[in-house]
Amino acid sequence: MSQLLRFTDVELYYDHVYALKGVSIELNEGETVALIGANGAGKSSILRAITGLQGIRKGEIVFDGNRIDRGFGPDAIVKMGIVMVPEGRRVFPFMSVKDNLLMGAFTRTDKGGINATLEMVLGRFPRLKERYTQAAGTMSGGEQQMLVIGRALMAKPKLLLLDEPSLGIAPKLVQDIARSIVAINRDEKVSVLLVEQNSRMALRISHRTYALATGSVALSGESTALLEDERVKSLYLGGEVS
Amino acid sequence: MEQVLANGLYLGAQYALIALGLTLIFALMNVLNFAHGQLYVLGGFVTYTIYGQLEMPFVAALFAAAVTLALVGGLMERFLFRTVLKRSVREESTMLLAAGTAFFLDAIILLIFGEKQRGVPKIVDGVFNWDFRLIMPYDRILIGFLAIFAIAAFVLYMQYSKTGRALRALAQDRVAAQLMGVNVDRYSMIGFALGAMLAGVVGGLLVTITGVNSGIGGPISIKAFMMVMIGGAGVISGAIAGGFILGMLESVGLSVLHSYGDITYLMIFASLMVFLSIRPQGLMGKPWG
Secondary structure: OOEEEEEEEEEEEEOOEEEEEEEEEEEEOOOEEEEEOOOOOOHHHHHHHHHOOOOOOEEEEEEOOEEOOOOOOHHHHHHHOEEEEOOOOOOOOOOEHHHHHHHHOOOOOOHHHHHHHHHHHHHHOHHHHHOOOOEHHHOOHHHHHHHHHHHHHOOOOOEEEEEOOOOOOOHHHHHHHHHHHHHHHHHOOOEEEEEOOOHHHHHHHOOEEEEEEOOEEEEEEEHHHHHHOHHHHHHOOOOOOO | OHHHHHHHHHHHHHHHHHHHHHHHHHHHHOOOOOOHHHHHHHHHHHHHHHHHHOOOOHHHHHHHHHHHHHHHHHHHHHHHHHHHHHHOOOOHHHHHHHHHHHHHHHHHHHHHHOOOOEOOOOOOOOEEEEOOOEEEEHHHHHHHHHHHHHHHHHHHHHHHOHHHHHHHHHHHOHHHHHHOOOOHHHHHHHHHHHHHHHHHHHHHHHOOOOOEOOOOHHHHHHHHHHHHHHHOOOOHHHHHHHHHHHHHHHHHHHHHOHHHOOOHHHHHHHHHHHHHHHOOOOOOOOOOO
């Protein structure tokens, strides 16, 4: 398996407050890697650093053999094949489901390819087909989550970044979302970097997991092993029911 | 009655086009462009120079006005608003910048084109007369239809083109649009240029009917704000509604209130105050449609 993404000793600050201090992680092609940890542990900051929304102070980020941590804005990162599904979904509320999906393909110019991806997305999320011309803002949270995952797939990414996809979603739908993430990773050969507060779900659907605490990696390993790890159980799975 | 309605529609179409430009810029950048009326005046003078002075075809003059104003709008975004937006922490900074730009453009227009009222030869002669119930010169009818055509073209462009879709996305969620690969700087510039172009086109259209002078920029800006406030800031349908409502009110006011003196705008402003105190977000107030 070849390496797709690597963080080496990354430090990231918001003004004078650090969010990441010396984070090193890796993601191989075809993998689903989960980042778990409490609020403020730095999970989302890792995603913001990859997408170029937030600059890093030290270290390096390598994607597909190239450094991407200096001089690339969010739009350039998308063109390289990294697409993020932001926290809180962020659909374009007054645009139709169709226009939202087409926005996902903004960086692509191959009409035939875009149509093929659209078919794939609508096949995977039939609910979006039913709501095709409806304004995205009028849909339920679960439907919106499907829409933004579909929107990200429209870009045909190599690496999909998911920021808290289970947040604010009805428990029954969380299962569906989790299943689609596994299916997308397996069928569409998209590597996935998943940030989740729902640690149990994250450990179940990922190959490997990094547990973060106050800006650095506290634990890491195969997800199946971590699910049985006593430290993980007490720190991240304690009292959680799902 | 027919006459009042026709006048209102003709005026409303021009107004809607002005309001569309202002609301587009507002929705994209959260900037109230106080210099919008000056852009209109500039469009009028470009058309006056090319069609009136150099006696080239009106279509060419209108095209030149559109291109010139798109260029001016693009430069305003690139060198004024972008720099201020990037560095300022307070929203008032851009309002002051816009007000300053308005005064600056006023002075430039005065320097280049002088203080005289300018008009151009009629683009078509003749008057449409329907039994004296509806009398309208053909050039007004033509200009009215051109404005409606421009509104339709703009709406279709925003709805169905890739650029239009990106502009709407940017207005609705800046970060999400960025994450889809939209370059915020480039598309803010395109949006600003498009908004300025609309103002310039109306200036070019109306110079053939009412002429143009260097002092009307401010009043036009104020009318544009009123329309946007009536319809709801940042909404395409709101700008169109606001434009036609103001046009119709003005037309009705001029005929009904005529005998009481020049109080049309006094009445409009008074009703606007009442209307906004009941519905501060305007008719279709939401971030973007």
